Amino acid sequence: MCRWNAYFGDPIVIDELLYQTDHGLIDQSLHARQGVETTNGDGFGLGWYGAAGGEPARYRSVTPAWSDQNLRDLAAHIESPLFLAHIRATTGTPVQQTNCHPFKHGRWLFVHNGVLNGFHAMRRDLMLAVDPELYDGITGSTDSEVLFYLALTFGLERDPLGAVERAVGFVESTGRAHGVEHAVQMTLGFSDGERLWAVRYSSEHRSRTLYVSADRATVQALHPDNARFKRLTDETRVVVSEPLSDLPGVWVAVPEATALVIQRGQDEQVPxxxxVPEPAAA
Structure with missing residues (x-):
């Protein structure tokens, strides 16, 4: 599988999360503790939004994250209020740049940890459901990118969470038609540059791990002498496949079949x- 992080809050230098924590994403590329694989070396990607908004920038490479000096240099100099980073462990598709996350369309970024079981059997049906106006945007061969484009097809721009629910429902119904009982295994992160969504779900209700940072007051009360935590604000949230440190009380497990909506003001946690979308929509 894979590992991913997402950050939302006041601008920070990106390497603070990728490199400067005890068990940051770059360390996880070699020493993941809660993933299916210990090593996630089949490429990586970083997508970030500038303080002024607009479409995100992106850097992807097929080299292992731990050995890419360009990533280290970029991360040490880019400051962002919202970014998503992903390290890849392929489930069978080629190691190539177009298969590295985050996937991007317009202002949207999308990362996935998991698998669409039976994807090769379903692939034709899933691809044919993608809006023809979007189809040419698919440049890789992963199930993750197809899931993203199904979400775009089913209304990501106007109803982000509902669109992902319809995309997953469509994959599950297509899977059943092909004899696949548990088609979807996923944690997702996606953003339009203004909000960040994170989802933990699987068809068999045994999803991969996902955590969100506790609120500022809780973290600062538990660790009053931590210099990094003193800089937190009420808006700061970090979503991770696995904790970036072993400090108690900092990380809260996201429940099964749950979506987070992280935004300015009050965040939301919803089922x-x-x-299954209407036939006309599919």
């Missing part, structure tokens, strides 16, 4: 319920 994630896949829906």
């Amino acid at each position: 994630f319920r896949p829906q």
